[in-house]
Amino acid sequence: MEEHVIGLIIAVFIAYILDLLVGDPISLPHPIVYFGRMITCSNNQFNYGRWRLIKGALVSLILIGFVFVFFQVLMHYSLLHSVALYSLLTGLFFFYGLANRTLIREGVAVFKVLNNDGLEAGRKQLARIVGRDTSQLTEQQIKKASLETMAENLSDGVVAPIFWFALLGIPGMMAYKMINTLDSMIGYKNEQYFLFGKIAAYIDDIANYIPARITALLMVVLGGSINGFRFVFKYGHKHSSPNAGFPEAALAGILNVRFGGPNTYHGQVLNKPFIGNSDREIILNDAQKTARINHLVTLVSVLLCIAIKWITLT
Numbered sequence: 001m002e003e004h005v006i007g008l009i010i011a012v013f014i015a016y017i018l019d020l021l022v023g024d025p026i027s028l029p030h031p032i033v034y035f036g037r038m039i040t041c042s043n044n045q046f047n048y049g050r051w052r053l054i055k056g057a058l059v060s061l062i063l064i065g066f067v068f069v070f071f072q073v074l075m076h077y078s079l080l081h082s083v084a085l086y087s088l089l090t091g092l093f094f095f096y097g098l099a100n101r102t103l104i105r106e107g108v109a110v111f112k113v114l115n116n117d118g119l120e121a122g123r124k125q126l127a128r129i130v131g132r133d134t135s136q137l138t139e140q141q142i143k144k145a146s147l148e149t150m151a152e153n154l155s156d157g158v159v160a161p162i163f164w165f166a167l168l169g170i171p172g173m174m175a176y177k178m179i180n181t182l183d184s185m186i187g188y189k190n191e192q193y194f195l196f197g198k199i200a201a202y203i204d205d206i207a208n209y210i211p212a213r214i215t216a217l218l219m220v221v222l223g224g225s226i227n228g229f230r231f232v233f234k235y236g237h238k239h240s241s242p243n244a245g246f247p248e249a250a251l252a253g254i255l256n257v258r259f260g261g262p263n264t265y266h267g268q269v270l271n272k273p274f275i276g277n278s279d280r281e282i283i284l285n286d287a288q289k290t291a292r293i294n295h296l297v298t299l300v301s302v303l304l305c306i307a308i309k310w311i312t313l314t
Helices: 003-022 031-046 052-081 083-097 100-117 119-127 139-186 198-222 226-238 245-255 284-313
Strands: 259-265 268-275
Touching (some): 003 083, 003 100, 003 284, 031 052, 031 083, 031 139, 052 083, 052 198, 083 139, 100 119, 100 139, 119 139, 139 198, 139 245, 198 226, 198 245, 198 284, 226 245, 226 268, 245 259, 245 268, 245 284
């Protein structure tokens, strides 16, 4: 086996362990921060007047292309310099590309803050991880929103980045993170972003199409839930998003809870279809079970990625 393949595999596994232990490095510079600044600058420069659909499409394609080419060049020349540098950069950016530990920590924290500090504190804690208006949510709605986010972001923040790394290496993983950041910042269906962010949202839908379904499959298999399979086939395609409904349906089936319903985003009420029929009370144990499933899905995804790299590069 070539030396750089061994280095890549070791780097990926170390990055996974590091994410498992510490999560996102708050005190260190993160690529997503710079992606966000690029998007904000582009939005301020071009999201006004005529041709906003075309300008938004060009901005999205240029930013995604720039990130892919930048990391392609970076990784290529790092390998030419030394295997050690290539392995170090692979591990560093794979670590930056994962968000499993942080996702689980933030999701479970909503339940703990809600239990220890009350409803208003729970609403503020939830607002850290969701885009919807949390100011009027009930305790049950807060818990439901936290679980929905843990399921959806298991695809966006874990499986999809690993999927694109398996296909296209660090350049693919980082380009996906730019796609996802674009969607989270300008992919809204309101007056300000409907035209400018339309293509960004469409690209995000395409990039997440396969990963979302892989995520749902892994969730129900690793969760050992026949009901999860049934929910995925019955409710997965009914979500307003072509992708988010699949992992959410999988988790709703595993836990036997009901997700969906009306929510307010940026002042607009969106009536999402319900996923499931059981409106039972959601408890802390549901968040803890979701956390275990997320950990299992992440581990298996990393192992599958390593296996794919082993087979394709040797």
